[in-house]
Amino acid sequence: MILVIAEQKDGKLNRATWEAIAAAQQLSAGSVPVKVAVLGEGVSGVAGELAAADVAEVLTVDQPVLGRYTADAFVHAAAALVTAQAPAHVLLAHTYQTRDFVPGLAARLDRALVTDVIAIKSAAGQAAFARPMFQGKLVADVVLEGPAPHLVTVQIGAFRADAVRKGSTAAPVSVAAIAVDPSVVRQAPESPFQEAKQAVDLSQAERIVAVGRGIKAQENIAVAQQLAGAFGAELAASRPICDNGWLPMERQIGSSGQTVAPKLYVAIGISGAIQHLVGMKGSRTIVAINKDAEAPIFEIADYGITGDLFEVAPALITELKK
Template identity: 65%
Template sequence: MVLVIAEQRDGVLNNASWEALVAAQQLDEPVRVAVAGAGDGLAAVGAELAAADVESILTVDHPELESYTPDGFVAAFAAVVTDTAPDRVFLAHTYQTREFAPRLAARVGRSLIADCVGVRPRDGRLAFVRPMFQGKFVADVAAAGPAPHFASFQIGAFRPDALERGAAPAPVTAFPVTLEPGAIRQQIEVPFQEAKQAVDLTQAERIVAVGRGIKGREHLGLVESLATALGAEVAASRPICDSGWLPMDRQIGSSGQTVAPKLYLALGISGAIQHLVGMKGSRTIVAVNKDADAPIFEVADYGIVGDLFDVVPAIIAALDA
């Protein structure tokens, strides 16, 4: 049996949970779903999940689980895993999963194969496909040791619309948990956004984005010149904003903005997955990089292998011509 741990907040199901469900349905094994929370919001999510063709939905309802905390969710789902004894536990690779799932796996003496983009049979075992070395390689990884085996799936790895729906709603059952007083050591505050983003890159028709290849803040003028020539906004991968060379609100990727402009020109960006998720929906992607093996070329429509300090002035000149 595959146990899928779904994610919800304030009664809203995280869409990525459907993708983890699709991954589980591929395996031709019974599927159950567990989701934690409290009260009516959780009940609504349970009913929504019941549309999937699965054996059952377990709602883990406790006032202390209304808001996510790592201690609360590890304790609650450890009880579910121990009680239901699944062969596998699947989750969507969200920030929340990244925080509690490795600890959940460790609590029951197992490990998590994280950030997978696929799963397939290989020599009588199940191979989980995951990126390594910043996306330069992918690896087939198998779980060693006894079940349950935990895996999380990258958002976008499976299509939520591939979900198999049941003829009738799946049964929804409450899973009672007790949490020891003081079991939850983290105290959380209300989520917030930093001061309103000055730049809304999602509206830009063209974006020129720059990465580590730019080497120093003093070279940014070159990128700005190209952006001006193209009528584009300037954006960056995370390391550039980390270094303070461009403000954080110019960052594209999982921790920044997600964009889909007509033209996305990536200069000296290697294409780590955290960046790709923020821009791979762009209509036309151009990559300029010294390294012919850089993962950015896998999503690019047009690629130039070369030093951006040679290529960018040449593009500016060609636009002028």
């Protein structure tokens, strides 16, 4: 059996869960039953939604102590659930919440965990999981060793939510008899908040010029600004630029920033770390300008120029003004 652990917040399903279900259905190849479990408080609505998938069963662990997420409560509940269900594989979407508790879960269970998986392959009767390594410069096919269950987290966007097979009738929903003693929880979380009202909604921009480490110094941001102006584009950046304070955090594209899919995305001096790519790979036309011909950004680019951005950007500005 393959167990997918869904993610929800305040009774609202995280859409990436469908991607994890799609991955589970692919791994199962129709021969291994797939179950979905949802942990939280007041999750019957989410469970009903998930029951539309072609799965054997939807399990709920519904407890007040799981209402506001903590790593301790989730490790505790998930460890009890996985032990009781004894699946061959446990699949989750590689979200920040997953990153927070699943390594601890794997350590608690003393089982193998592979994270950030982008493809599932079969190698000599064994499942091999492809994942990026070395900042996306390489991909590794990884085989998990040791006793089951093996834990797998799938990169957001790597599996298609719309590929999930739906069932002809709703899957049965049942309550997993798991109790979490609130005294195991050492973290006391407060309500999530946003730093400031997002003044810039980059998701509405038709064109975006995004700048990365290749810009080298704060005073060079002006070059990117001028290029954005020439394209009629919004200016955005990869994380290191915002970390340095060269552009405000609200202009950051990527897993910790905004997700965009404009008509045109021009990446200058961005190598293409996966945390950035997840925020922009849905763009219709992607242009990459980078001095390193091997930079991962070129793998998803429609047009690429290998060269010095300080030479190419001024030439582009001149050309666009013609």
